[in-house]
Amino acid sequence: MDKLVLPKEFIDKYQKLLATKASSFFTALEAEPKKAFRLNPLKANYQKVSYDLSEPVNGVEDAYYGEISGRDIEWVNGYVYSQDPSAMYPAEALGVKPGQKVLDLCAAPGGKSTALLSALKNEGLLVANEISASRAKNLRENIERWGASNCLVTNEDTSQLAKKFPHFFDAILVDAPCSGEGMFRKNHDAVTYWSQEYVLECSSRQKEILNEAVKMLKTGGSLLYSTCTYAPEEDEKICAYLVNKLGFKLVKTKVNVASAGVPAWGENLAGIEYARRFWPQDEIGEGQFLAKFILSKASDTEENIDDFKQKNKKRRKKAGKKVEIFTKAEKELVKELLASFNLPVSFDFSKAAKSNDHVYIPAVEDTSQIKVLNNGLELGILKKGRFQPSQQLAQYLGQMQQERVVELQNQAEFEKYLHGETVKTEKKLKGFVLVSYQGKIFSFGKVAGQVVKNFYPKGLRV
Structure with a gap:
């Protein structure tokens, strides 16, 4: 690993803030980053993976130290x-329950x-939002791979x-854009754009995001705020802003690892010790x-909900969006598959x-006025009197044991399929089948004779 060269301004700042603890902080920044992965409990037999699960x-839950490859079947089919x-702890700390309506506001990747x-x-429902179009594409692919239908x-x-979902969510996770100090060890390029001015710029942007986030949360709802930076201006001081300006109360989480928030950095806010700081010297992961x-x-700034709904109804009516008819014959085609x-x-x-012509089961019925990349579970597409199932449906069906499956025999066949090539089968099947490797479903194929036509999406092919 190349030597990490820190800006003098950064060094001076943290020597002053950490005093006698600064030495261990800077030493830890020279150590190798730790890698880890999570298993996917939505998938069938999800703990049957080829990775070492000896160091949780x-x-x-379902998280282990170790390195995985994007070429392995476990990654391709969303098992890991x-x-x-x-970075695993914010979602854990939010503590969501089945049936809740949840927002991941800055969600990519x-x-x-x-x-x-x-x-x-x-x-329940997860709304996963990402403002960057390119990062949102990666977000969609990763969620599709996970095989869930309620996103x-x-x-x-x-x-x-915020205009679309006033006081709608039970829980919101805001992993805010930040100065990225916690990524210095893992990504040395992050050092090149750091400055104290950038820290203050990020702090201002975080407040703007939270001003909108509060409008979407129900009274009594939970908000988890997180960053990957050490800067008090973006951490404890933002906590003080949430409490003093936006009507929030700090509460304890089930996460009891790492270090406590620092009262002196957060206006001696009541409950700031419930916040958790992950320093590199804690030897858990990155910052x-x-x-x-x-x-x-x-929020005092939000419109009355009934008024907003009426305005939305008028906008939809004025737009006059044409409703597509999903005919009985088309439904039968889908049901047959x-x-x-x-x-x-x-x-x-x-x-x-x-x-x-795309058939789907929506997670949210009315998605007017917002840009949607994927709504719930896409089943497939209707094409001239036939129905072609989607990649998302294949990943979703991986939650269950299936019989109509072609199992690839070795790594060479698996790699051929990822390339977009056909493979052969001796199974007496016809039509659409699920394709798996090492017992893990990852795609659709279509059998004609002894040939399995490849339906792995072109955009995912290796």
Whole structure:
């Protein structure tokens, strides 16, 4: 690993802030980063993986230290997610329950969203939002791989999202854009854009995001604020802002690892010791900060909900959006394919809808006025009297043991399929089948004779 060269201003700042503890902090920044991964409890037999599970991440369910490869079947079919161990704790600390409505406001690339989906267990709703279009694309792919059906993926500005979902969510996770000091050890490039001015700029942006986030939270709802920086201006001082300006109360979380928040850095705020600081010398992972809050009073700046709903209704009516008819014949085509596979208990075809010939089961019925990348579970696409199932459906069906499956025989066949090539089978099957490797479903194929036509999406091919 190349030597980490820190800005003098950064060194001076943390020598002053940490005093006698500064030496251990700077020494730890020279150590090798730790790597970890989470297993996906939504998948069938999810603990049957080829990775070493002997070193769990303390206090995080289904999480282990170790390195995984994006070429392994476990990654391709969503059995695992590679994530910095410290970054696993915010979703754990939020403590969501099945059935809740949850927002991951700054969601890409998807580590926290997939953890929240695991906790929801196919019940309730997750809205995973990312303002960057390119990062939102990666977010969508990672959520698709996870195989959940109860997620709305959006690419929207926070203020626009707040107009759409006033006082709607039971829990919100804001992993805010920050100065990235906690990533210095892992990503030396992060050092090049650091300055104290940038820290203050990030702090200002964090407040703007939180001003909108509070509008979307129910009174009594939970907000988890996190960053990957050490800067008090972006951590404890933001906690003070949430309490003093936005009506929040700091509360304890179930996360009891790492170090406590520092009272002197957060206006000696009551409960700041409940916040957790992940320093490199804690030997857990990279730099991270988290704090959990309860909204004790509703935002004074939000419109009345009934008024807002009426305005939304008028906008939709004025827009005159044409509703696509999902015909009985089309429904039968889809049902015929689905009948060949074992469906999770959460599956409800009665809610199925059609848009531009794409058939899906929406997680949110009305998505007007927001940019949506994926809404719930896409089943597939109708093409001239036939129905072609989607990659997301294949990943979703991986939650259950299936019979209509072609099992690839070796690594060479698996790699051929990832390349987009056909493979052969001796199974007496015809039509669409699920394709798996090492017992793990990852795609659809279509059997004609002894050939399995490749339906692994072109955008994912290696």
